[in-house]
Amino acid sequence: QQLNCEIIIISDVDIICGTDSIKHIINNFSKNEIGCVTAWTKYTNKDLNALTRSNNLYHKYEIFIRKMESQLGILGLGMSLTAFPKKLFKPIPLFLADDTFLPFHILQMGYRVIYEPKIIVNALTFTDSIGEFKVRERNANLDTSELIFMKSLCNPFKHFMSSLMLISHKLGRWLVPFFFIIIFSINISILGEPIYDLLFMAQLLVYSLALLGFILYLTGIKSRYLTVLYYFFLVNISATIGFTKAIFGYRQTKWEPER
16 A cells, blocks of 8 residues: 555566566556456576476466467466556465465456566576476465465356366366376276277376386486476476365465575
8 A cells, every 4th residue: 555656566586577578568557457467487497408398398388378368368377577556456365475366366356367478577497306396386285275265266157267267277287187096097997998908008108108207307318208298297296286285274385496
């Protein structure tokens, strides 16, 4: 309430953005239905290795999804640089993150949340598995805690498009390892038919190759495709752990970034 301005902009401390970023982000608020604008974060790597290449591939996929969500005005999170009108601000609970809570809150109020493609901010990404695991776990934990806090956003009768985005983009992703376990268990129970035996062997092969990718990564041997497969499981398992912790009431309120 003490800020003497119409638009509030929040950012991470470790980003670098262009001098015209503020102009581009503010221009969007000429439309009354826009409640939040965020910039895309381009991650650069101090060390270009197999893991960071896999990370880059993941972010290309992620930006494609968020571009589509932005066109519908239902982008479900902020990024390293986020702006919103002061009138839409709501005090942020201590156990939640501002860059996700505020976009969720603004969506809940019926405003559009979009991404501005003219602004790209730069930040460093992690170069090792431990750092990547921690950030994925924390993000899933915070996002799940926020969805529990604002569960009406997942109600399709109140927020149809927003709930569709959150259930498919967020919840569906966190449940992937559970689906793998269910499919593997069902497959074991119906072994005996050639097609099911083949599917079982295919699953074993995928898991074995992911494990091999992890071993090769630890030993420093480069293998782009196996590392991508290992990275896929790393991201999904870490997010599911963060999701599960949030369901059982554990919230990660303190973040200690890897340096």
